[in-house]
Amino acid sequence: MLVNVMDEKPKGIVLTEEQKRSRRARSIAIALALGALVILFYIVTLVKGPGVLNRPL
Amino acid sequence: MSLVSESPEFGVHPAHGVAGVRLEPSIASVSDYIALLKPRVMSLVVFTALVGLMTAPGHMHPVIAFTALLCIAVGAGAAGALNMWYDADIDAVMSRTSNRPIPRGRVAPGEALAFGLTLAAFSVAVLGLLVNWLAAALLAFTIFFYVVIYTIWLKRSTPQNIVIGGAAGAFPPMIGWAAATGGLSVEPCLLFLIVFFWTPPHFWALSLNRADDYARAQVPMLPVISGAEETRRQILLYSIVLLPIGAAPWLLGYADAIYGVTALLAGALMVALAWRVRNTREGAGARRAAQQLFGFSIVYLFVLFAVLLVDGLSGGHLSGLVGLA
Numbered sequence: 001m002l003v004n005v006m007d008e009k010p011k012g013i014v015l016t017e018e019q020k021r022s023r024r025a026r027s028i029a030i031a032l033a034l035g036a037l038v039i040l041f042y043i044v045t046l047v048k049g050p051g052v053l054n055r056p057l
Numbered sequence: 058m059s060l061v062s063e064s065p066e067f068g069v070h071p072a073h074g075v076a077g078v079r080l081e082p083s084i085a086s087v088s089d090y091i092a093l094l095k096p097r098v099m100s101l102v103v104f105t106a107l108v109g110l111m112t113a114p115g116h117m118h119p120v121i122a123f124t125a126l127l128c129i130a131v132g133a134g135a136a137g138a139l140n141m142w143y144d145a146d147i148d149a150v151m152s153r154t155s156n157r158p159i160p161r162g163r164v165a166p167g168e169a170l171a172f173g174l175t176l177a178a179f180s181v182a183v184l185g186l187l188v189n190w191l192a193a194a195l196l197a198f199t200i201f202f203y204v205v206i207y208t209i210w211l212k213r214s215t216p217q218n219i220v221i222g223g224a225a226g227a228f229p230p231m232i233g234w235a236a237a238t239g240g241l242s243v244e245p246c247l248l249f250l251i252v253f254f255w256t257p258p259h260f261w262a263l264s265l266n267r268a269d270d271y272a273r274a275q276v277p278m279l280p281v282i283s284g285a286e287e288t289r290r291q292i293l294l295y296s297i298v299l300l301p302i303g304a305a306p307w308l309l310g311y312a313d314a315i316y317g318v319t320a321l322l323a324g325a326l327m328v329a330l331a332w333r334v335r336n337t338r339e340g341a342g343a344r345r346a347a348q349q350l351f352g353f354s355i356v357y358l359f360v361l362f363a364v365l366l367v368d369g370l371s372g373g374h375l376s377g378l379v380g381l382a
Contacts, residue, residue, distance in 0.1 A: 019084050044121065047118055
């Protein structure tokens, strides 16, 4: 029986469980860092008020 | 240079190909990336920057002060990551540094480069946007100085690498001051000079006991090029010069007498330990003398800056606070 190679899905890269865990941990860390940055900008905007862009050189 | 080093003796990890590109998915943990930032160096940078910020005149909102210190810390970490990127080849052959994330194969050189550049750009931008652009410019220059001037140029080309490159570690108090005031003056320059002249005896005391390591990595540290005798002599010279510089904030009227006495006593002890290093040339005693000087140098800087911090917080009335005036 002939096998049509177009029917076979490419295997690609399969991550091990350790790689998946590491990637998830890194992704969470990046998300937390970006979230903290957003919160920081928000709080500083509240602190500085309307003159947030007025600051000494 | 680590990006194109393929020589096996410089430890290019099998997981990384040419140009530091990872050949398999990463298993690097968050702690590996934190290790890239050199947390112990970061803590010293943050502390000296805090002292510069708190001793500056005027009032700074705590949130803005926290933002400034956070940006300085991240900028220092970025410089550390970029240093580890460039020095991955020599880190691999030195026992002191072979356990770093890149030589261990946990993080690819290219990943460390991207990580460092991203943190550097963000820290400078956020410091400029939320605090002021003078502090941001100083931070950017500090990162540039440490990575380009010291790491890429001086470290591998001259035994004076630590002397000139040490300026990078001396800028943080100035950055803290600039963050608080938007300007610079004599006082932060004195803090700069203290760290600048502290750096050579501190690092040379360490390198005396690691000369073989540096020689193996072909890093021209002073003990490797000029020998232990000359290194011990220069350690003593810099320690003697450091004594009056450490006391300069008091001598020039910027700090209280308690700081002055502390600086003079600590400086004298540092000179005494440097004298012992100078005169103990052989065997385990020589190693111990260098280790003790290295250990005390850390205490010296911490104590001086801690007393300055308390003096600054007390408005220059530390003697009155402790009942001496």
